[in-house]
Amino acid sequence: MKIPVLDKGFVELVDVMGNDLSAVRAARVSFNMELKDEEKDRRLVEYLMRHGHESPFEHIVFTFHVKAPIFVARQWFRHRIASYNELSGRYSKLTYEFYIPPLQRFGQTRIVPEKVIEKISHVVNESYQTYMELLEAGVPREVARIVLPLNLYTRFYWTVNARSLMNFLNLRADSHAQWEIQQYAVAIAKIFREKCPWTYEAFIKYAYKGDLLREV
Amino acid sequence: MKIPVLDKGFVELVDVMGNDLSAVRAARVSFNMELKDEEKDRRLVEYLMRHGHESPFEHIVFTFHVKAPIFVARQWFRHRIASYNELSGRYSKLTYEFYIPPLQRFGQTRIVPEKVIEKISHVVNESYQTYMELLEAGVPREVARIVLPLNLYTRFYWTVNARSLMNFLNLRADSHAQWEIQQYAVAIAKIFREKCPWTYEAFIKYAYKGDLLREV
Numbered sequence: 001m002k003i004p005v006l007d008k009g010f011v012e013l014v015d016v017m018g019n020d021l022s023a024v025r026a027a028r029v030s031f032n033m034e035l036k037d038e039e040k041d042r043r044l045v046e047y048l049m050r051h052g053h054e055s056p057f058e059h060i061v062f063t064f065h066v067k068a069p070i071f072v073a074r075q076w077f078r079h080r081i082a083s084y085n086e087l088s089g090r091y092s093k094l095t096y097e098f099y100i101p102p103l104q105r106f107g108q109t110r111i112v113p114e115k116v117i118e119k120i121s122h123v124v125n126e127s128y129q130t131y132m133e134l135l136e137a138g139v140p141r142e143v144a145r146i147v148l149p150l151n152l153y154t155r156f157y158w159t160v161n162a163r164s165l166m167n168f169l170n171l172r173a174d175s176h177a178q179w180e181i182q183q184y185a186v187a188i189a190k191i192f193r194e195k196c197p198w199t200y201e202a203f204i205k206y207a208y209k210g211d212l213l214r215e216v
Numbered sequence: 217m218k219i220p221v222l223d224k225g226f227v228e229l230v231d232v233m234g235n236d237l238s239a240v241r242a243a244r245v246s247f248n249m250e251l252k253d254e255e256k257d258r259r260l261v262e263y264l265m266r267h268g269h270e271s272p273f274e275h276i277v278f279t280f281h282v283k284a285p286i287f288v289a290r291q292w293f294r295h296r297i298a299s300y301n302e303l304s305g306r307y308s309k310l311t312y313e314f315y316i317p318p319l320q321r322f323g324q325t326r327i328v329p330e331k332v333i334e335k336i337s338h339v340v341n342e343s344y345q346t347y348m349e350l351l352e353a354g355v356p357r358e359v360a361r362i363v364l365p366l367n368l369y370t371r372f373y374w375t376v377n378a379r380s381l382m383n384f385l386n387l388r389a390d391s392h393a394q395w396e397i398q399q400y401a402v403a404i405a406k407i408f409r410e411k412c413p414w415t416y417e418a419f420i421k422y423a424y425k426g427d428l429l430r431e432v
């Protein structure tokens with residue numbers, strides 16, 4: 001599953017360990033019990049979520065491949081209970097891909113939105129031009145890249161358990177988060193729902209603190 | 217204690233909880249013992265470090281105030297076992313302060329180093345100019361700031377325990393780390409040594425995996 005996000009980004013499911021039943025099994029270990037019938041198992045998922053017994057959901061783990069602008073990655077990486085590996089601007093040449101916001105992102109501006117885009121594109125091109133000139137002049141990559149802007153796209157692997165993923169959705173699939181990371185959170189939610197439908201439903205019903213996913 | 221780092225940055229100790237004796241006390245809890253004489257206490261610190269019993273050092277906690285370029289903060293924030301609070305580009309107007317590398321950072325360049333600085337300063341000024349124009353045009357802060365470059369200075373609070381701080385020093389007070397973050401790591405090490413001299417000495421002797429602090 002690969003979901004396009006923003007103008008050039010994406011969220012891609014690379015790997016997943018477990019599903020709704022992993023949480024059920026983990027919860028039943030305490031009682032030395034096995035899986036029961038579907039109805040009972042599903043009710044247990046609801047029970048856990050309703051009562052804030054969230055640790056059984058840590059046994060479900062996802063790895064995503066994400067392409068996002070640096071300012072989005074900066075917000076994303078603040079979620080510590082997870083693992084990250086990002087493309088390095090020290091070891092590789094960075095490619096020319098910048099996020100250009102859609103017109104509605106500019107709000108009520110005193111100049112036409114097209115002019116705003118033009119200004120952004122212009123300065124971003126100049127930054128990249130300078131980056132290339134510095135590389136050609138022999139400046140090390142790790143130094144040359146400091147002139148690149150925050151809307152440059154980066155890529156990373158994100159491995160996260162379902163509990164921490166739900167915390168991410170609480171905070172980022174919410175209208176208080178920046179609009180751009182909201183779009184990524186909604187894509188993550190779609191994949192989560194697909195892979196763990198019971199957990200997802202119980203989460204939205206009993207534990208979700210945000211607002212965007214109520215309408216998804 | 218406030219140590220200047222790079223051209224406009226700093227590391228400042230804001231608060232500290234505990235000292236060498238906190239680790240000694242924590243270690244002795246297991247044996248239901250109190251502090252002994254200085255000689256024995258100090259030897260215990262060495263013993264813990266030599267045998268990798270690092271958890272007692274988690275009871276020593278520091279809060280630092282750091283001013284660093286964004287590309288340094290990006291590397292720093294990868295250290296998850298810590299707490300961060302950073303100045304927000306969504307809620308506040310970002311000030312015009314950019315890191316300009318010293319000449320020796322450019323290596324053997326095909327153009328004179330002064331010309332490299334000129335190129336960097338030029339494009340960085342243009343980015344800031346565009347940022348200001350976008351703000352004046354009414355573009356929201358969180359959108360306007362995406363054109364700003366990675367060498368913009370940011371500020372953050374960093375609360376970290378001594379164990380995680382030592383992991384930071386292992387990785388960042390080392391010649392494999394980028395030169396800029398090395399400078400911050402050396403400043404952190406100075407403050408750490410001042411506040412926890414026994415722990416610092418035992419760390420360098422038995423547990424430090426980097427290379428820069430051997431000469432400090």
Ligand SMILES: Cc1cc2nc3c(=O)[nH]c(=O)nc-3n(C[C@H](O)[C@H](O)[C@H](O)COP(=O)(O)OP(=O)(O)OC[C@H]3O[C@@H](n4cnc5c(N)ncnc54)[C@H](O)[C@@H]3O)c2cc1C
Nearest residue numbers: 082083084085086087088294295296297383387388392393
């Ligand atoms: C020279 C250098 C080059 C680097 N290059 C890259 C790069 O190209 N790309 C990139 O993405 N990163 C890169 N990094 C970042 C690096 O991968 C680490 O993310 C960063 O150094 C933080 O280290 P840490 O995980 O030990 O610290 P912390 O996150 O503070 O963790 C401290 C310790 O806690 C334990 N720990 C924390 N979380 C977990 C977990 N989820 N699972 C198991 N144990 C855990 C580990 O023992 C860890 O050492 C580089 C770092 C250095 C120093």
Ligand SMILES: Cc1cc2nc3c(=O)[nH]c(=O)nc-3n(C[C@H](O)[C@H](O)[C@H](O)COP(=O)(O)OP(=O)(O)OC[C@H]3O[C@@H](n4cnc5c(N)ncnc54)[C@H](O)[C@@H]3O)c2cc1C
Nearest residue numbers: 078079080081167171172176177298299300301302303304
């Ligand atoms: C709308 C919005 C605005 C924000 N504005 C700012 C801002 O202006 N400045 C800023 O710096 N950040 C800001 N943030 C980032 C925010 O402060 C968090 O760093 C980020 O959302 C990660 O959340 P987390 O700590 O819950 O996630 P994780 O780091 O993944 O932690 C998951 C959970 O583990 C627990 N946990 C993890 N580490 C610790 C710890 N060391 N001590 C105790 N419990 C821990 C907590 O229960 C936490 O909820 C903002 C976030 C949002 C959503």
